[in-house]
Amino acid sequence: MTPQLPLALRPAPDFRFETFVGAPEVPARLRAMAAGEPGFVLLSGPEGSGKTHLAIATAQAAAAAGLAVQYVPLVRLQGRVEQGLAGLDRLGLAVLDGLDAVLGARADEVALFDFHNRCQAAGCAVLYVARQTPAGLAVDLPDLRSRLGQCIQLTLPRSDDALRTAILQRKAQDRGWVLDEAAVGYLLRRVGRDMASLVALLEQLDRVSLAEQRRVTVPLIRAFLQQAGDGGEATGAP
Known part of the structure; x- marks a missing residue:
């Protein structure tokens, strides 16, 4: 499968691991994911902490390594998560940015839960990106909350x-x-x-x-x- 590059929200050269400043342990873990390490990671942090920077850096590094990857800004999929994520479980890595935007809508939460399970069965790694840790996310579906809570948790600090x-x-x-x-x-x-x-x-x-x-x-x-x-x-x- 041909690697799928993300649609950049800002100029792509800025979104590299090398240009990220702060919390060095977080990029180190994401580099391993971009190199093909399987599993599920939830990256959280307040506005302006660099979450999208690292999300796109991870997707671009994975594509450069030959991994089939897709970066997905979930805010664009409100109300249609099921259709937007169809087939992505066949990738090596799916990066789902802006998780908060689709929570609270039952159909979207069910779609995320089903997607998570399909990825687990297929061996597709998933990087979730959100403002809150699972404990603070407005998740209505208990099964989805459980799955998110089982992810490796990476947290970025608020910028000073x-x-x-x-x-x-x-x-x-x-x-x-x-x-x-x-x-x-x-x-x-x-x-x-x-x-x-x-x-x-x-x-x-x-x-x-x-x-x-x-x-x-x-x-x-x-x-x-x-x-x-x-x-x-x-x-x-x-």
């Missing part, structure tokens, strides 16, 4: 400012430039602490920096935010 700084500086470094702490501090104060928003802004700043042949410093960030229409006073503290 030190981790946000390390992530942003690493992403800047991967693009070939330096983001100093003054610039990071300005971003956190003026833009906020949502990592998805910060990373998206970093990509825009990268393009502006290349176009204008200027380093990404506080003056450049301030000018960019003002030009974008928010006057540098987005969602963060003053």
Whole structure:
């Protein structure tokens, strides 16, 4: 079976194990899964902790290793999980991101339960990705809760400012430039602490920096935010 690559939600080069910052034991376990280790894993963590980064990294590493794999953003399958997962138990690995989005709907939960059982029988590994551990998930179907509770549990911590700084500086470094702490501090104060928003802004700043042949410093960030229409006073503290 030909490996199936995921539809990337953001530029794929960013979603690699090598570019993930924090909780080194988690990527280590997922690398083994991407190399073909069987089983079921539930990766959980709060918003902005890097769950989707690791989910796509796992799928891409598995595909590179020749494993038949599919990355599935479950938010797109609300109300039709059964159809969306049909046949995926024949893969080597299924990565189901956004588990929370389809819980609470009985038909979708039954479909997930059946899918889990088919994968177990067929030897297809499954990586579930959710905001909560099984104890905190809003699962109505007891059998599904039991199956999720039997998965290997990997948990990512909530990002603090030190981790946000390390992530942003690493992403800047991967693009070939330096983001100093003054610039990071300005971003956190003026833009906020949502990592998805910060990373998206970093990509825009990268393009502006290349176009204008200027380093990404506080003056450049301030000018960019003002030009974008928010006057540098987005969602963060003053």
